[in-house]
Amino acid sequence: MAVDLEFAPKTKRPNGDRCCEPVVYPDVDRERAVRMAEVAKALGDPVRLQLVDVLRKHAGKVCVCELVPLFDISQPTLSHHLKKLRAAGIVDCERRGLWAYYYVLPDALDELAGWLS
Amino acid sequence: MAVDLEFAPKTKRPNGDRCCEPVVYPDVDRERAVRMAEVAKALGDPVRLQLVDVLRKHAGKVCVCELVPLFDISQPTLSHHLKKLRAAGIVDCERRGLWAYYYVLPDALDELAGWLS
DNA sequence: GCATCACATCGACGCCTGTCAATCTAAGCC
DNA sequence: GGCTTAGATTGACAGGCGTCGATGTGATGC
Numbered sequence: 001m002a003v004d005l006e007f008a009p010k011t012k013r014p015n016g017d018r019c020c021e022p023v024v025y026p027d028v029d030r031e032r033a034v035r036m037a038e039v040a041k042a043l044g045d046p047v048r049l050q051l052v053d054v055l056r057k058h059a060g061k062v063c064v065c066e067l068v069p070l071f072d073i074s075q076p077t078l079s080h081h082l083k084k085l086r087a088a089g090i091v092d093c094e095r096r097g098l099w100a101y102y103y104v105l106p107d108a109l110d111e112l113a114g115w116l117s
Numbered sequence: 118m119a120v121d122l123e124f125a126p127k128t129k130r131p132n133g134d135r136c137c138e139p140v141v142y143p144d145v146d147r148e149r150a151v152r153m154a155e156v157a158k159a160l161g162d163p164v165r166l167q168l169v170d171v172l173r174k175h176a177g178k179v180c181v182c183e184l185v186p187l188f189d190i191s192q193p194t195l196s197h198h199l200k201k202l203r204a205a206g207i208v209d210c211e212r213r214g215l216w217a218y219y220y221v222l223p224d225a226l227d228e229l230a231g232w233l234s
Numbered sequence: 235g236c237a238t239c240a241c242a243t244c245g246a247c248g249c250c251t252g253t254c255a256a257t258c259t260a261a262g263c264c
Numbered sequence: 265g266g267c268t269t270a271g272a273t274t275g276a277c278a279g280g281c282g283t284c285g286a287t288g289t290g291a292t293g294c
Contacts, residue, residue, distance in 0.1 A: 024175045025187065033163040033170070041161025045252080046150040048140040049157065050143040051149070053232075058141045065270060070142065077253055079272055084251095098261055098270045109233050115170075116230035162282080182240060194283055196242055215240045215291055 028115065036112045042088035047071055048081050052104060055091060059103040067102075145232065151196035153229045165198050169221060172208060174207050181212035184219075 026033070031096040043049050054062060054070070061116050064082070082102060090109070093102045142149070160166050171179065171187070181199070185192050199219060202208040207226070210219045 024179055024183065026165055026170045027174065028170045030163065030167070033167045037161050037163040037166045040157045040166065041126055044154050044158030044161045046147065046154040047252090049144055049154045050147070050150045053143045053145045054141055057144065063143055066141065073252090074254060075271075076255080076273080080252075083272085095260095096273085100271060113230065113233035115274085116226050117234055164282090182238085190282090191284060192241075193243080193285080197282075200242085212290095214243090217241060 027079070036115060038088050039090060039109065039112045041058055042090055045081065047073060047078075048085055050080060051085065052090060052109075055102055055104045060094070060101050063099040063101055065099070130232055149228070153232060155205050155208060156226065156229045159207055162198065164190060164195075165202055168195075168198060168202065169207060170228075172219055178218070180216040180218055181220045182216070 011074070028036070043052065051067065055068065064075075064078065068078055071078060073081075082091065082093070086093070088108075089105060091102050091104050093100050095101075145153070160169065167188070168184065171184065181192075181195065185195055188195060190198075199208065199210070203210070205225075206222060208221050210217050210220050212218075
C-alpha cells in the first residue's frame with residue numbers, strides 16, 4: 001500500500017515566473033488513448049461487463065433470449081447494451097433464423113489488458 | 118480472428134412456450150462487476166487514461182501544474198478529471214505547500230487487469 | 235497588511251447515458 | 265394468408281458527462 005513518494009524538491013520560482021515546465025510525458029499517445037478509452041468506457045457499466053464475461057466463456061453459444069433473464073433489465077435495454085458493445089468493437093453477432101448469437105471479438109480487449117498489466 | 122461458433126441446435130419450442138431457459142451465468146458476480154465497471158468507467162476518457170499513464174510511471178513526482186500543459190484542456194477541467202480518478206479509487210494525492218502531488222494507488226487496477234487477461 | 239501563486243470548487247452550457255413502454259422487422263408455424 | 269416469436273429500433277425521461285470562465289481557498293513572498 002505504501003507509495004514511495006519522491007517529491008521533486010521544487011525550488012521557489014522567481015516571483016512572477018510560471019511554476020514549472022512539464023518534464024514528463026505520457027508513453028501512451030493520444031490515438032492509442034482514444035482507442036483504449038473507448039473500450040474502457042464500454043466496459044464501464046456493470047451489465048455490459050457481465051455480458052462480456054458471459055460471452056467470453058460461451059462464444060457463439062448463447063442467444064439473446066438466454067441473456068435477458070440474467071439481468072434485471074428489459075429486453076430493449078439489453079439490446080441497447082449489446083449495441084454499445086458492438087459499436088466499441090468488443091462483440092459481434094451472427095443471426096440464425098429468429099435467434100442472434102453474440103461473441104466477443106478475439107483481440108478486442110488485448111490492447112487495454114496489456115496496458116493495464 | 119476466426120471464432121469457433123458452436124451454435125446450440127435450438128429445437129423448435131412447442132408453440133406458445135418461452136424460447137429458452139438460461140443455461141449460462143456470469144462468473145463475475147454483481148458486486149465485483151460494479152467495482153470493476155467503476156474503474157473502467159473512470160478510464161473511459163482519453164485524458165484520464167493518459168493521466169493514469171503518466172502517474173503510473175512517475176508516482177509522486179509530478180505536480181498538477183506540470184500536467185496541465187500536457188493536455189489541451191483548462192486547469193479546472195484537469196482538476197475535475199483528477200477528482201473523478203480519486204473518486205474511483207485509482208489515484209490519491211498529497212499536498213505540499215502550494216503543490217499537489219498525485220500518484221496511482223498500487224492495487225487499484227489489479228482486479229480489472231486480472232479479469233481482462 | 236496585500237499581492238501572487240497552485241489548485242479546487244461552482245455554475246452554466248450542450249450532449250450523451252441508461253432505462254422503459256411502445257412499436258417495428260423479419261422469420262417460423264398453422 | 266394470419267398469428268406468434270426473437271430481436272432491434274424509436275421516442276421519451278431524468279440524470280450524468282466533459283467543458284469552460286469565474287470565483288474561492290490556502291499557502292508563499294514582499
